[in-house]
Amino acid sequence: xxxxxxxxxxxxxxxxxxxxxxxxxxxxxxxxxxxxxxxxxxxxxxxxxxxxxxxxxxxxxxxxxxxxxxxxxxxxxxxxxxxxxxxxxxxxxxxxxxxxxxxxxxxxxxxxxxxxxxxxxxxxxxxxxxxxxxxxxxxxxxxxxxxxxxxxxxxxxxxxxxxxxxxxxxxxxxxxxxxxxxxxx
Amino acid sequence: xxxxxxxxxxxxxxxxxxxxxxxxxxxxxxxxxxxxxxxxxxxxxxxxxxxxxxxxxxxxxxxxxxxxxxxxxxxxxxxxxxxxxxxxxxxxxxxxxxxxxxx
Numbered sequence: 064x065x066x067x068x069x070x071x072x073x074x075x076x077x078x079x080x081x082x083x084x085x086x087x088x089x090x091x092x093x094x095x096x097x098x099x100x101x102x103x104x105x106x107x108x109x110x111x112x113x114x115x116x117x118x119x120x121x122x123x124x125x126x127x128x129x130x131x132x133x134x135x136x137x138x139x140x141x142x143x144x145x146x147x148x149x150x151x152x153x154x155x156x157x158x159x160x161x162x163x164x165x166x167x168x169x170x171x172x173x174x175x176x177x178x179x180x181x182x183x184x185x186x187x188x189x190x191x192x193x194x195x196x197x198x199x200x201x202x203x204x205x206x207x208x209x210x211x212x213x214x215x216x217x218x219x220x221x222x223x224x225x226x227x228x229x230x231x232x233x234x235x236x237x238x239x240x241x242x243x244x245x246x247x248x
Numbered sequence: 249x250x251x252x253x254x255x256x257x258x259x260x261x262x263x264x265x266x267x268x269x270x271x272x273x274x275x276x277x278x279x280x281x282x283x284x285x286x287x288x289x290x291x292x293x294x295x296x297x298x299x300x301x302x303x304x305x306x307x308x309x310x311x312x313x314x315x316x317x318x319x320x321x322x323x324x325x326x327x328x329x330x331x332x333x334x335x336x337x338x339x340x341x342x343x344x345x346x347x348x349x350x351x
Contacts (some may be wrong), residue, residue, distance in 0.1 A: 111324035
């Protein structure tokens with residue numbers, strides 16, 4: 064019991080800590096043929112939101128979606144050759160998503176082509192307050208961290224709007240059930 | 249008694265030469281007045297020019313600020329759209345993958 068209070072004080076800053084992008088990812092930019100690196104904090108999101116039209120239905124939808132966000136961080140690399148990134152960076156990023164705040168809602172891995180896709184959600188007081196995506200393919204690595212109130216399906220359903228391509232999901236369900244599958248074929 | 253009074257009146261009304269440098273003092277005073285009036289006009293003009301400059305500079309600064317803010321906003325919007333595009337495509341692909349695995 065006498066250790067409970069110091070442990071609590073140590074744990075509080077950890078719980079409040081933001082998710083950090085692995086610093087090693089920045090070095091990948093030199094090897095990549097295409098790089099997307101977007102870092103938008105709350106102030107920049109507010110600024111961007113002011114330039115989204117209320118009259119255009121697509122932009123109005125995005126404006127509403129962005130309203131609850133505090134940060135959007137995306138790093139995506141495309142390589143000409145396979146195996147250009149190390150698993151360490153992904154592990155470092157993944158290690159930050161610890162329960163009970165974070166839970167993995169999707170985990171799909173293919174041993175055949177070395178693909179690995181994971182979606183994590185942060186939940187506080189029964190509300191989603193964060194979303195993280197890891198999409199690792201042989202020649203591509205994408206890491207997403209979205210801070211704030213967001214629903215993954217809202218983002219997914221942006222496909223077909225605002226110039227975002229719509230990928231035929233083949234009758235994918237609207238709601239997200241907990242999925243954790245491993246494709247070992 | 250009457251003679252004294254007359255003398256006094258005569259003395260008072262008699263023509264007297266002005267004090268030395270009277271003319272110079274009058275001219276100097278007139279010049280001073282003219283200079284003061286000119287200074288007032290100059291001050292007025294300087295104030296008007298300064299106010300106009302302030303208004304022009306302020307408007308230019310405001311316009312420049314607006315242009316800079318607009319550029320930053322448009323850039324932030326484009327970056328946001330790019331981030332959402334990447335995320336949406338990835339989530340759609342993950343959904344597709346999960347569907348594929350489930351079937």
